[in-house]
Amino acid sequence: MKKSVTTVFAASMSVLIGFGSVQPAFSVAAQGNDGNESSSEPTLHLEADLLSDEIISIIVEIEEEAVLQARQNGRFQSEQILSQERERILEELESHGAQAELNHEYDQVFSGFSIDLAENEIGNLLMIDGVKAVFPNQLYEANEEYHFNLDDFSPEMADSAPYIGSTEAWDAGFTGKGVTVAVIDTGVDYTHPDLAHAFDMDNLGWDFVDNDNDPQETLVGAVTDHGTHVAGTIAANGTLKGVAPDATLLAYRVLGPGGSGTTDNVIAAIERSVEDGADVMNLSLGASVNDPDYPTSIALDTAMGEGVVAVTSNGNSGPQNWTVGSPGTSRDAISVGATQLPYNVFSASIETTSENTYPSADVMGYPSEDELTALNGSTSEFVYAGLGSVAEFNNVDVEGKIALVQRGELAFVDKAQNAADAGAVGVVIFNNVPGSQPDVPGMAVPTLKVSLEDGQKLLSDLDNGHNTLTVSIEFSDQVGETVADFSSRGPVMDTWMIKPDVVAPGVNTYSTVPNNGYGSKSGTSMAAPHVAGAAALILEAHPDWSVDFVKASLMNTAERLTDRDGNFYAHNTQGAGSIRVLDAIQAETLIIPGSHSFGIFNKQRGRETRRQSFEIHNLTNSRKRHSVSFTGNDGIKVNNSNNLNIQGGRSNSFNFMVQVDASNMEAGYNEGTFIISDGTKAYEVPTILFIQEPEFPLLQSVQFGLSDGVLNGLVRVTTDVDQFALRVRNADTGELLTETAVSQNIPRGDHFFAWDMLINGQPLTPGRYQLNPTATLGDRVTELEGGVLTIGE
Helix, strand or coil: CCCCEEEEECCCCCECCCCCCCCCCCCCCCECCCCCECCCCCEECCCCCCCCCCEEEEEEEECCCCHHHHHHCCCCCCHHHHHHHHHHHHHHHHHCCCCCEEEEEECCCCCEEEEEEEHHHHHHHHCCCCEEEEEECCEEEECCCEEECCCCCCHHHHCHHHHCCHHHHHHCCCCCCCCEEEEEECCCCCCCCCCHHHCECCECEEECCCCECCCCCCCCCCCCCHHHHHHHHHHCECCCECCCCCCEEEEEECCCHHHEEEHHHHHHHHHHHHHCCCCEEEECEECCCCCCCCHHHHHHHHHHHCCCEEEEECCCCCCCCCCCCCCCCCCCCEEEEEEECCEEEEEEEEECCCCCCCCCCEEEECCCHHHHHCCCCCEEEEEECCCCCHHHHHCCCCCCCEEEEECECECHHHHHHHHHHCCCCEEEEECCCCCCCCCCCCCCCCEEEECHHHHHHHHHHHHCCCCEEEEEEEEEEEECCEECCCCCCCCCCCCCCCCCCEEEECCCEEEEECCCEEEEEECHHHHHHHHHHHHHHHHHHCCCCCHHHHHHHHHHCCECCECCCCCECCHHHHCCCECCHHHHHCCCEEEECCCEEEEEECCCCCCEEEEEEEEEEECCCCCEEEEEEEECCCCEEEEECCCEEECCCCEEEEEEEEEECHHHCCCEEEEEEEEEECCCCEEEEEEEEEECCCCCCCEEEEEEEEECCEEEEEEEECCCEEEEEEEEEECCCCCEEEEEEEEEEECCEEEEEEECCEECCEECCCEEEEEEEEEEECCEEEECCCEEEEECC
């Protein structure tokens, strides 16, 4: 019987097909703490096999500044000069016999072009004068974590906009009127009755996937609804009201069927939206690349410099640090993490007719409190449904019963949705590895979770005829606004900046979906449009404010959040805190920047000092006396100019020195907070620094593909490492089966690898295989959980 092969990867991963074995060719130039390259040599941000004629898609950055970059630096640049320079580079490349297919050209927010080129021609490309850097044309995906649809509109699902103060801003007269917001996403169903008012049918935006002027969502085949959902959060005005219901929208479709797209389209859309006169742009998308100098991050920096408020999602790879992805790594754009609104917490216990106990039982998620509490005291038959796929539910009868399923392969919400579709009244998900499982708000059916050990006991009960489950549900407590576990964390590599800048509601966000519908989604994709809408309200209230003022107002007035235990979240988890839009509009003092990183202190002896400053702006008509204090590690000394008297409508610089004796402090991450008081209100500015180089992950993101019986991969290496290997484990037990694709002295950048899918020379037997790229540097090891390869009968 022929075996079947199935690849199952996380939602943030893309698929690469057709890459062969590779060899290191060029390395990325070393960079300093300020993120500037220490060499003028061209840099390659991927590995290339110089012997391969495989065609790959790349983005080329050239030395000549883009038009807007040059203008912001006080220099002149012309589109003609850039066009001539791109043409010269391509002609010289072709003179070497290369055949490059040109896809996009950029001359406004980013300087360069995207092409398809054989790997063995990249060396020739890098030898051409004027080439600054070469990047992979990275896959971008909508930052959506969970998704489910509701049959009926429920007013309480529309709480997120009022929660951040939108209704108060509306009452004050600010609804976003006259402000244009660009939605760079999967397209938008501009015919939706809640959105049609926001569009000019003669200028909807642009579709970069189909290259036409109709940026409609993908409605046939691999349908999408992400962009319509994002647009509704910003500017819906009908059954549902977005944050800025009278704002004007432009839609730019860069993510096609299935919700994925590439870097070159995203850059093109950023450039087009600036040219089209957008006041605000929202990018609820990202790639798992923690790099402040990635092309999309550079493009957003330029857009901000041009006066367009750029808002982007931080990513859904939390809760670990260093998981923020481009363009959330932008130095200047507003990067947004996701929170969950206040909610009630319930505990659960279960029992069968056996003598087994299940101490790990707890609530994972539910569609409503009423549906969850309806299970309290109930006794139902339970049935094992494997991994909870549609096919597995088709083979069992769960109508009116509780489904027992194992974690793995499918998203938790998909398992619950499949159970609901099959008629189950509840789900119990048991872990596939030792340890706990996350809470997942917004499940389609009441869902409990248990450990691997307790799950095996439940399977044993079924085998022995104990097939009924009694469920007890009790109210525990109420939790305030909390940061979602999936929300990506900073800091940013090389710049060491705090990201996100702010957080906003992004769990169970109810908004518009195509075909006149409504639905609920979770993800940092849902958080970012809250901030984009808030920016529109602020710009209506203060049309003369700069992008720095808009960003600072949101950060300075944000509310710092605590976890369930009452402890403040780290700065790299919540940034400055959760936005409050009316407070931002009514701010009387602005501190710029709204957060600060001092970078790395690694002097072995004596004290190391850094001089920095903030701008403090008094927005009132009266003189204000500002006092400044600092809280943080006792080993960090801050000397400042103490009090500042600032006349009404004026600004002043607050200068200070940070002094650290690294030899007397433990290595690692340190944070502090500046507190600036204007006499009536205190404003908090988060800061971070590192003692010695931080232990960031050696690997960031991985992409897999299958071609001719070979598994190919591309992994992001964050620094030069001693060794790379692919560890293959039993996905159910964690047992290490083999370590393959081993290579030594791998430079920073994108690393290609390949595995012949043999273990000890033998083909894979049916089972589930965990693929974990692994890097070592000295005694540091990063093992990245890549995905699961399933070999069927």
